[in-house]
Amino acid sequence: MKACGVSRAETEVALLELPEPSSPEPGQILVAVEAAGVGPWDELEIDARWDVGLRPPAALGVEGAGKVLAVGAGVTQFAVGDRVLAHEAPLPGGSGFWAERVLINADHAAPCPPGLDAAHAAALPVNGLTALQALE
Numbered sequence: 001m002k003a004c005g006v007s008r009a010e011t012e013v014a015l016l017e018l019p020e021p022s023s024p025e026p027g028q029i030l031v032a033v034e035a036a037g038v039g040p041w042d043e044l045e046i047d048a049r050w051d052v053g054l055r056p057p058a059a060l061g062v063e064g065a066g067k068v069l070a071v072g073a074g075v076t077q078f079a080v081g082d083r084v085l086a087h088e089a090p091l092p093g094g095s096g097f098w099a100e101r102v103l104i105n106a107d108h109a110a111p112c113p114p115g116l117d118a119a120h121a122a123a124l125p126v127n128g129l130t131a132l133q134a135l136e
Contacts, residue, residue: 001017001018001019001020001099001100001101002015002016002017002018002099002100003015003016003017003018003058003059003095003098003099003100004016004059004060004098004099005018005056005057005058005059005060005095005096005098005099006046006054006056006057006058006060007056007057008056008057009047009048009056011046011056013046013060016057016059018057018058018059018095018099020101021093021095021101021102021103022093022103023070023072024070024071024072024075024103025072025073025092026072026073026074026075027072027073027074027075027105027106027107028071028072028075028092028103028104028105028106029068029069029070029071029072029075029078029084029103029104029105029106029109030068030069030070030071030101030102030103031064031066031067031068031069031084031086031101031102031103031104031109032066032067032068032069032100032101033064033065033066033097033098033099033100033101033102034064034065034066034067034118034122035064035065035066035117035118035119035121035122036061036063036064036065036096036097036098036122037061037062037063037064037097037122037123037125037126038061039063039126041062041126042060042061042062045060045062045096046060050089051090052089052090052091052096053089053090053091053092053094054091054094054095054096055094055095058091058094058095058096059095059096059097059098059099059102060096060097060098061096061097061098061099061102062087062088062089062091062096062097062126063085063086063087063088063097063122063123063124063125063126064085064086064096064097064102064122064125065083065084065085065086065112065118065119065121065122065124066083066084066102066118067081067082067083067084068080068081068082068083068084069101071106072106075106077106078106078109078111082111083111083112083118083121084109084110084111084112085109085110085112085121085122085124085125086104086108086109086110086125087108087125087126087129088102088104088105088108091103091104092104092105097122
């Protein structure tokens with residue numbers, strides 16, 4: 001699958017061809033990425049200052065939105081075809097949202113609000129969590 005990421009730690013971002021993510025394990029979902037967030041934290045991933053479980057060669061990105069392609073055992077809150085948004089760190093598949101598909105924990109995803117396009121949904125997770133933490 002096509003992805004934007006790094007071929008090894010501390011390298012420039014490049015277009016990569018990566019293997020498909022594995023099938024979801026219990027509690028996980030496989031998502032077809034429609035849009036991904038980009039932020040200053042992604043630079044921390046590149047030079048390994050933030051360990052999110054990235055295993056190069058890998059796609060960057062810890063937030064995004066898309067459609068569920070497959071669900072692992074025990075996942076009841078999502079079904080194939082559901083639109084979701086998510087923030088995932090660490091990355092259980094070792095690769096992030098800057099790819100065509102990403103494997104994430106279902107508990108780290110939320111249903112995408114109706115009428116919200118993927119580009120706007122992908123920007124919500126980190127910003128929403130930041131606002132929540134400020135209020136707490």
